Amino acid sequence: MTKAQSRPFFRADHVGSLLRPRALHEARAEFAKGEITREQLRAVEDASIRDAVRMQEEAGLPVVSDGEFRRAVWWSDFIFKIKGTAWGGPDESAAFKAAGGADPGYLPKIVLTTGRLARTAPIMEYDYKCLAAVAHVLPKVTIPSPSRIHFHGGRDAVDRKAYPDLDAFWADVVAVYRAEIAALEALGCRYIQIDDPVMSYFLQAPMREKLKARGEDPDETLATYVRVINDIIAARRPTTTAAFHICRGNARNAWAAAGGYAEIARIIFPRLDVDTYLLEYDDERSGDFVPLTLIPRDRKVVLGLITTKHGELEDLDTLRRRLDEAGRYFPLENCAVSPQCGFASTVEGNDIEVESQWAKLRLVVGLARKVWGTA
Numbered sequence: 001m002t003k004a005q006s007r008p009f010f011r012a013d014h015v016g017s018l019l020r021p022r023a024l025h026e027a028r029a030e031f032a033k034g035e036i037t038r039e040q041l042r043a044v045e046d047a048s049i050r051d052a053v054r055m056q057e058e059a060g061l062p063v064v065s066d067g068e069f070r071r072a073v074w075w076s077d078f079i080f081k082i083k084g085t086a087w088g089g090p091d092e093s094a095a096f097k098a099a100g101g102a103d104p105g106y107l108p109k110i111v112l113t114t115g116r117l118a119r120t121a122p123i124m125e126y127d128y129k130c131l132a133a134v135a136h137v138l139p140k141v142t143i144p145s146p147s148r149i150h151f152h153g154g155r156d157a158v159d160r161k162a163y164p165d166l167d168a169f170w171a172d173v174v175a176v177y178r179a180e181i182a183a184l185e186a187l188g189c190r191y192i193q194i195d196d197p198v199m200s201y202f203l204q205a206p207m208r209e210k211l212k213a214r215g216e217d218p219d220e221t222l223a224t225y226v227r228v229i230n231d232i233i234a235a236r237r238p239t240t241t242a243a244f245h246i247c248r249g250n251a252r253n254a255w256a257a258a259g260g261y262a263e264i265a266r267i268i269f270p271r272l273d274v275d276t277y278l279l280e281y282d283d284e285r286s287g288d289f290v291p292l293t294l295i296p297r298d299r300k301v302v303l304g305l306i307t308t309k310h311g312e313l314e315d316l317d318t319l320r321r322r323l324d325e326a327g328r329y330f331p332l333e334n335c336a337v338s339p340q341c342g343f344a345s346t347v348e349g350n351d352i353e354v355e356s357q358w359a360k361l362r363l364v365v366g367l368a369r370k371v372w373g374t375a
Contacts, residue, residue: 009240010062011368012375015144017342018067019349060365066131074345075144084115091152093097110153117172145196147225177232197247203259245278250341260287269294282340284308292330304340311356
């Protein structure tokens with residue numbers, strides 16, 4: 001059996017985050033006011049995750065997440081467990097956008113590197129153990145891309161005493177991620193998804209100009225991110241799927257970037273050594289399927305055709321036609337379907353009803369069964 005054959009792949013997938021239930025929102029608020037202990041909050045999280053796993057399985061999904069219920073934001077709870085990181089200010093150049101030009105009020109925060117980076121304790125161990133204990137299908141873990149540590153602040157956000165040159169910085173980043181991935185594998189984890197909205201910023205001319213102004217070649221920076229991701233997954237086991245989600249931003253129905261993948265595909269798609277891509281293709285901001293031609297044919301592609309940004313349910317026949325169109329550029333036997341992103345990348349969640357969320361996930365399963373005969 002080849003490595004590709006032994007690594008998990010499903011026709012119906014999802015990006016990971018789910019709308020938090022009311023009980024969890026209330027518990028978070030009580031914890032913030034000091035009315036309950038962390039242990040009591042964790043008990044509510046555990047119960048909420050059990051329910052979310054059951055609902056995912058009842059929807060027919062062959063792979064489940066914990067909904068990212070323990071996180072306030074999709075990336076921060078992971079990255080700030082790395083020794084040597086700290087909150088920085090907002091990156092105003094990376095402001096999110098909303099329909100009709102409204103200001104959603106969401107600004108990504110800069111990560112400061114204040115000292116040598118190190119993994120001094122497990123990051124996802126408790127989360128994975130709890131998820132695996134209640135799942136009857138394959139549990140997957142979602143982790144933020146290492147680019148999130150660097151992009152918004154660049155060289156100036158990395159302490160020069162700790163890292164006089166960035167090669168040592170990236171070497172420590174790789175060491176942290178490799179250690180965490182190996183620890184997850186030792187616990188039995190076989191599906192690790194890396195989430196990256198940073199790469200989509202390279203589609204935006206103003207952001208590319210910002211990078212040039214701080215002395216970076218945008219294409220070289222993007223190529224560095226690809227190399228670093230390759231390094232962190234290089235030692236994964238033959239039975240572990242490394243999946244990569246390129247996101248255009250997802251916070252309270254707002255987004256960070258628009259444009260097809262063509263401008264970044266030539267650097268990413270032929271070079272990134274992941275097993276599976278999860279790509280956004282839910283609206284006109286996503287562009288066409290032509291860039292899929294640059295993905296090696298032994299990889300898998302999960303097409304995010306169903307949006308999480310509104311509750312209106314997509315038409316099954318229209319989705320099938322979209323898949324046929326994608327099949328002109330990448331073999332459908334190596335494809336799957338999913339929503340374009342999570343339903344709650346931040347704790348507030350997108351403006352969509354809970355039942356619409358589950359209807360969308362059931363639609364993913366139904367589409368997969370219609371096209372491939374299985375989820």
